[in-house]
Amino acid sequence: MALAVLYSRALAGLHAPLVTVEVHLANGLPSFTLVGLPEAEVKESRDRVRAALQTAGFELPARRITVNLAPADLPKESGRFDLPIALGILLASGQLQADGVEHYEFAGELALTGQLRPIRGALAMALATQTAGRQFILPRDNADEAALVREAQILPADTLLAVCAHLNGRERLPGWQGQAQGVARHYPDLRDIKGQAQAKRALEVAAAGQHSLLLFGPPGTGKSMLAQRLPGLLPPMSEQEALEAAMVQSLGSGGWQARHWGQRPYRDPHHSASSVALVGGGSSPRPGEVSLAHHGILFLDELPEFDRKVLEVLREPLEAGRITISRAAQQADFPARFQLVAAMNPCPCGYHGHPSGRCRCTPDQVQRYRGRLSGPLLDRIDLTLEVPSVPPEQLAAMPDGESSEAVQQRVAQAHARQQQRQGMPNARLGSRELEQFCVLDPTAQNMLTQASQRLNLSARAYHRILRVARTVADLAGRDALQVTDVAEAIQYRRGL
The missing domain is CATH 3.30.230.10 (Ribosomal Protein S5; domain 2)
Structure with missing residues (x-):
């Protein structure tokens, strides 16, 4: 033959x-x-x-x-x-x-x-x-x-x-x-972080609704530690989600390993990463960090240090949950349903607003530093929160906080309410779903309208406040949105 x-x-x-x-x-x-x-x-x-x-x-x-x-x-x-x-x-x-x-x-x-x-x-x-x-x-x-x-x-x-x-x-x-289905999953515990009650609350809200989150504050306040503990707060992955995540990991240069089955991906690229490294590409397109973080966390530390053009490529996948890479020879479509968590210092030296008064940055320098982040990108981030420094004497006296397991139980209950009500996390609610599931009483509506005018919020930011308020109510086990839910959601839009 x-x-x-x-x-x-x-x-x-x-x-x-x-x-x-x-x-x-x-x-x-x-x-x-x-x-x-x-x-x-x-x-x-x-x-x-x-x-x-x-x-x-x-x-x-x-x-x-x-x-x-x-x-x-x-x-x-x-x-x-x-x-x-x-x-x-x-x-x-x-x-x-x-x-x-x-x-x-x-x-x-x-x-x-x-x-x-x-x-x-x-x-x-x-x-x-x-x-x-x-x-x-x-x-x-x-x-x-x-x-x-x-x-x-x-x-x-x-x-x-x-x-x-x-x-x-x-x-x-x-x-x-x-034999991968029986692999144990281990995440860092939230109990390791002393203090930062407000930041932990924001982390819980972000996990419950799968919202994007921006943390800013001086060095050493625990921003990176908070981000590393978010995967342990998320509800367990379904078999379909685990299979999709494994399939994307299989296409990456590092490959897939059995011990990662069912574990939320956590990707933290260095700030020198290129746009191709983030969204994927190459002559034979491969998935980038946004796809390798599918059904998991994409953590961008030192956010203003990333090239502005690199950050702008995140805008489309944040909205669509997919990325299409087009090359002359072929086109490839990858999923990118990730949860963005970013961290940054408040100024170039990092100590703007610090009680020690160490910051010597001028207002113009602070403005230029924060201006590296475009308005359209910040508009797509649901929660923005300051993480203040904790004095050493208070740090030593603080008791241990809640464990990740305790918080994850509340997050799982809120997630189950969302799946039963609308079949998706609150972060992905569209305009029609917002009108149906995020009805405000006159008092809450008046508060949100005034806040939108004072903060000069866009229509996208207005809708994101509603999504976060819906998540806050779900964590409390309420079907109807209250003024307190809207007020807490508004506070998360006032960071920068």
Whole structure:
């Protein structure tokens, strides 16, 4: 047989389109040609496949080898095609006898020793393979990840020889059942933070309604510690949310690990990050930080130190919950339903308003520093709160506060009320839902109207106050909004 046809998968955003690997052997001068829009790492598979075949005791045919990765207009990247290319050469040259290869899909990068190395995107590929009704042979290191797709038929392998033994019936690969669902999740405890009762309250409100939050105050007041404890206050992830988060993590450069199953993502990029690092991109688009934080927290520390153009790219995903990356060759769509938490100092030196009087920044310097943040971006942040410094003598005398577990129970109850009432967190309520679920009595409406005029609030900020007030009422277990709910929500708009 001079022609072999096998199946594999490429990656296009969260999708894994089918790739047909066609291997043809012909007479002529020995050569090894790859076609089908392969990128550099795919072209390098020729050398990896040659060495792996020889190490495993096979021969690379001294013939004209042509490998076609169809469809030809779909870009192919990474080393995932090493395994199907090697198997295709063995089948086409008659060194491997196997029936029923059309019932399998293959993916795996080959080491020069013939070992199989892990790949990116195994979860998305397993989901597509399960839909197609084929069995999926892949490296063992990706088995737990792929087995998250419950109905998928996963056959992990360690080496090229093990795959060959399975295909010719000598030694079958055992099926794999995922074990990630029982992983314990650990988050930092809110009890570790002394004082800062108002900031803890804002953190609870943000967790209950999944609102964005901006904390500003002098250095060392606990802004970063508060942000790190927000994931532990959020309600547990549903199986669908955990699967979506794992799928995006699988596409990232760090890959997915079983211990992260069901754990809220927490991403904290450095302020030197580029816009591509935040929203994703590249010649073959990969998810950025906003997508890797899907169903979790994106924490931006030292917010004014980020390049202003970088911060502006957050505006669309904050509203839409998705990001579309368009390149000349292809377009990719990634989910980005993240919760933004940001922290900043009040001035360049960081001590503006500090009781010690250490700040020497002029009003013009303070204004320029805060002016690095655009109005449209600040308008999309639901809660803005000052985190003041706590004197050391008070810090030592303060008792421990509530644990994350106690706060998380109240947050879970408020979240359940929202799901039962409208099927979504309060932060995502649209105009029609606000009119239906956020009805104000005349006194509360008058207060909100006066506050909007005094603070010169936009229509977006007006609606965000209503969403936060709805969350405050949910935490109190009330169906109707009261004046106190609106008053507390207004206070969270007065920070900067």
